[in-house]
Amino acid sequence: MNMHHITTDVLIMGGGSAGLWAAYRCSELAPEARICIVDKGPRDWGGLMTMAGGDFEAVLPPDNVDEWVQDFIYYFDGLCDQDLMEEILKRSADRLHDYERFGCEFFKKEDGSMKYVPQRGLDHVKLYPAQLKGRGGELMVKNIVRQLKQRSVERVGRILLTELQQQDGRVCGALGFDTINGDFYRFDARVVIAASGMGGWKTSYGKNTPTGETMQMTYEAGAVLQNLEFARVWNMPRLFGWEGQTVLMPLGARFVNAEGEPFMERYSPVLGSNTDPHYTTMAMSMEIRAGRGPITFDLSRIQQENLILLRPQNGWQKLNYDKLSALGLDLFRDSTEWVPQMTVSYGGLRADAWGNTNLEGLLAAGTARATEPGVYAGGFALMTTSVLGHMAGENAARLLQTLPEVK
Ligand SMILES: Cc1cc2nc3c(=O)[nH]c(=O)nc-3n(C[C@H](O)[C@H](O)[C@H](O)COP(=O)(O)OP(=O)(O)OC[C@H]3O[C@@H](n4cnc5c(N)ncnc54)[C@H](O)[C@@H]3O)c2cc1C
Known part of the structure; x- marks a missing residue:
């Protein structure tokens, strides 16, 4: 069995929607940085987004963020982190327009305006359906991966990460193994972003990848988890x-x-x-x-x-x-x-809007950070994971400016 050693600036654990967006934003702000996405699935498969319909929620005019936050307070029975929701919703339209720029198409009406579907009887929350039913998410993955290839973001598949590395109280990488040939991998990094999906255990057809190991490894390293009581x-x-x-x-x-x-x-x-x-x-x-x-x-x-x-x-x-x-x-x-x-037991890392966890060097993005109490509205996940991935990527680029090189 071989041991491989990869040194990078930013290690992104998980190449789903959140991980891809984190890499995109970080590479935009820190073009010289080495960024490595590691996924236990096939390289560039895109996590659950590959199977997703591609429906996307976004606050577009004439809607406003305050009205949407009010809807979510009602919809989540009050269990709503209002400041976080505000930060997310403020950026939702930008991510929708980014997807359009990357080549994704959303459904348009005959007059050229975007078709929307109101969600769950709420007054304002609505999703914008992908043009191609059944392929929307898959096309989102392809389009964002194309952006990452242009920016030379390293992407590694079939490596299951099992343990965080820490030095002097700071997270500085992770260990894992190749799920095909059993080789061991050690990743050294200045910043680690956990974008590895929901904390719970798989139970349904579409959720084969959430198996909870990132929650275990981050918990063992001292991270605070939240929302694990929800399903x-x-x-x-x-x-x-x-x-x-x-x-x-x-x-x-x-x-x-x-x-x-x-x-x-x-x-x-x-x-x-x-x-x-x-x-x-x-x-x-x-x-x-x-x-x-x-x-x-x-x-x-x-x-x-x-x-x-x-x-x-x-x-x-x-x-x-x-x-x-x-x-x-x-x-x-x-x-x-x-x-x-x-469908799935729930929970994830506790983090602020920019993905900072209680552990130095560890950021969290997407569903790995459990943004709501397991209550779903259509288009919510692709929106929140893209926004939170983007924010964590931006934060990582900022942190790199203050951190020493990895030897
Ligand atoms: C069938 C289906 C349809 C959907 N349709 C929509 C929709 O139309 N609109 C919408 O908004 N949402 C939809 N969703 C939900 C949405 O796709 C997901 O919630 C979202 O993509 C999750 O993104 P994520 O990056 O947080 O996590 P994930 O997609 O779960 O990505 C996490 C990645 O981390 C990897 N990983 C996990 N643990 C490890 C480890 N230990 N080591 C290495 N890698 C690891 C996984 O392989 C995975 O690729 C749908 C979901 C499904 C299943």
Whole structure:
């Protein structure tokens, strides 16, 4: 077995949305710095973003940040870090426009304005859907990786990081191993950014990479963690994998029980079907317990003109969609059974808006830092992870100016 030793200025643990954005911003502000992204998955795969729909929340005119913060205080039942949300939302439009500049396309209406889908019955929060349903996230990854290649950011795949290195109380690198041939790796760095995804354990189809090892290694090094008491619940078709209910619900989709009754009004009188998945999931379970299951998904109220937003045009969802069609099942025509599901246990590093943790030399970005109590609105994650990655990358570039070289 071989031992490899890589010296860099900034080590980014995880090449998902947050890690890629951190590298992008840091390389923009510190073009001479050596930046290395290490991921346990394939190089440049982009983490969960590869599978994402590409829907993006952003505060665009005439909306304003204060109104969105108010919406999130309500939506998170008060468990909202208001200052952090404000910092994130202030920068959301810039990241959306960056994606457009990189070549990503969002859905436009005939008059050229951007199409949006209001989220979860909230007054202001809305997502902007990617032009190509089923490929939006994959194209985001490709486009941002192209930027990193132009800036010579080093990217290494298939290395699982297992331990942080510390010297004189300061985080100064990490250890890991090659998941294919078992070789050991040591990375020495002046700044380490943890962008390695959610702290919890995988439970659902789409969350195979969150396995919690970064939480373990940062905790062992003395980092403060937060939100580990939360879990995220969701609802899924029983027979196949699908993503996109955050777009389907606001456009009129709803769950109905075995009696054909759209029961959500009983559990969520204000927002009805278009509410937080914690409520729909709980209500589904209660209906089933009361003998009114199974629960099916009713798409009959969705207008024809909106179906273009929902039918996958490529990627893994098209694969699923075609397989279903071959079995004679059409998601948009037939009623499908959906089940309550827990997607992932939650939590992450505690950090300020710029990603500073309690450990010197360690920054945190994206879902590795648990920004909310596991309550999801469509487009929220790609927005928050890009903004927080960008901010952590900027912070790393600033820190480099004050830190000695790594020998
Ligand atoms: C099917 C699906 C559809 C989605 N659609 C949308 C959408 O349309 N809009 C939206 O806003 N959000 C969407 N999301 C959510 C969004 O994609 C993710 O929340 C976001 O991309 C997470 O980014 P991240 O960088 O914080 O974490 P991740 O994407 O989880 O990236 C973390 C990276 O770190 C690596 N890693 C972890 N541990 C280690 C380790 N020990 N050593 C080395 N590497 C490690 C992982 O391999 C991974 O690549 C979707 C998610 C899924 C699964």
